[in-house]
Amino acid sequence: MAHYGVAVAVRFADGGRGRVRVPRKTSVLVGDRVVAEGETLLRVETARGVLRRRDSHGRVRSVAANLDALGIVLAPRPESPLGFVERGLVAARASGLEPLIVVNKADLDGAVELHETVKQGYGGTAPVLLVSASSGSGLAGVRSWLEAGRRGVFVGTSGVGKSSLLNALLPDLELAVGAINDASGLGRHITSTATLHALAGGGELIDTPGFRDFGPVEVTARELAAFFPGFEESLGRGCHFRDCLHRQEPGCRVLAAVEAGEISVHRHGGYLALLSELEGVESAPRRK
Ligand SMILES: Nc1nc2c(ncn2[C@@H]2O[C@H](COP(=O)(O)OP(=O)(O)OP(=O)(O)O)[C@@H](O)[C@H]2O)c(=O)[nH]1
Ligand SMILES: [Mg+2]
Ligand SMILES: [Zn+2]
Structure with missing residues (x-):
């Protein structure tokens, strides 16, 4: 249920x-x-369904095990880093987890717009919910994502309201939640240990400490495009070169889709950034 340094909390x-x-x-x-x-x-x-990430020092960090689903939590404030959703979707696909995008703090200004933008961009890859931990609106969508006893994990940067959402879903739970720093607009890293909780209506949900660095682990540079949200249709058409990396190769269907405005330049840029990052990891000397 949780790992506290020298002891683990268990459910028999x-x-x-x-x-x-x-x-x-x-x-x-x-x-x-x-x-x-x-x-x-x-x-x-x-274990099966393990979620791992690479931090900014290149170290692999394991988040949780035996998962069925990955919930990516965002809020209008604090804002998440560019590409966080894309990285989350890549990680979910690479680990075989059912993705869900949760836009929290529906009660705040900008939430409806954020929900619209995220739905436009990623609605084809994952369901996008608009919820509020404060008012409880939209939580039925989270419950049904975990129906049939599925186990999900919430990830997101500090302060987006992951623990607050768990508290709202489980009336008896009292996870610590923290204020957002007025000067920086960032969360304060309130949750320090991941904890697993069973929902009354079935299913389980894991709360995790916030993180910003979400480098993919289960993916090679060559595999990236197949997991990247929004490339599905273009890849289906087949690039000229079988080992196309969709960077500048002739006869590339992804680049053609960018030209035609079917894939935004911004989305393609996100892919290129992640591709370079993975190539960097692969060419670096092996480290534990
Ligand atoms: N207005 C509003 N505030 C919310 C909502 N959900 C959470 N908050 C506030 O956002 C702040 C951060 O919430 P937490 O639940 O601690 O965020 P977290 O994602 O668990 O943060 P870490 O544990 O640091 O990763 C708290 O002040 C909450 O009260 C919401 O739906 N609406
Ligand atoms: Mg928390
Ligand atoms: Zn290509």
């Missing part, structure tokens, strides 16, 4: 709760299935 098969001690640096993640005897951890079982 019979629904009971407990704590199990783990040696420092044990790689156990929220969502993992573990086998324990008394307070001793014996084994961490192999």
Whole structure:
């Protein structure tokens, strides 16, 4: 349910709760299935649906395990970095997770416009909800995304309201939520540990500490286009070169779509930036 340095909070098969001690640096993640005897951890079982990201130092960070769905949370304030949604969608597709985009703080100015923009841009790839943790509006959409017992995780930059949304979905929950810094307009990193919660109507949702760096891990530069939102149709037409990277190759269908205005220059630019980033990682000396 959560990993606190030297201990993990667990839910037993019979629904009971407990704590199990783990040696420092044990790689156990929220969502993992573990086998324990008394307070001793014996084994961490192999996980599926693991969400990982690369931080700004190039280090791989695991977020959560045994996931079915990835919820990308945004708000009109604080604004998320450019490309955060694209990176989230690439990560979801690469890990086989069902994506959902959640525009929170529907009660604030600019939320309706943000929802419209995101829907225009990414509505073809993932459902886009407009919700408010404050008023509770739109939360039914989040519940139905987790129906049939699915397990989802919320990711987003600090302050967009991930913990607030969990609190609104689970009346008994009292996760700490934090104010936004007036000067910087950024969140204050209130949540420090990812925690898993069961919803009354079925399904589970994991709250995570906010992060901005969302470098893809499960994707190579060559695979990127196949996961990138908005390229589906052009790729279906088939570029001249099979190993086309859609950068400047002749006979490229993606570039033709950019020319024709079917893919925005901005979207293509986002792809090129991510492509260079992945090439940089691949050419860098291996690091753990
Ligand atoms: N107006 C408004 N404010 C909200 C809403 N949801 C959250 N907030 C506020 O946004 C601030 C940040 O909320 P948190 O839930 O702590 O954000 P978080 O995404 O969990 O942040 P980290 O834990 O730091 O990653 C708090 O002051 C909340 O009260 C909403 O729907 N409307
Ligand atoms: Mg939080
Ligand atoms: Zn191409």
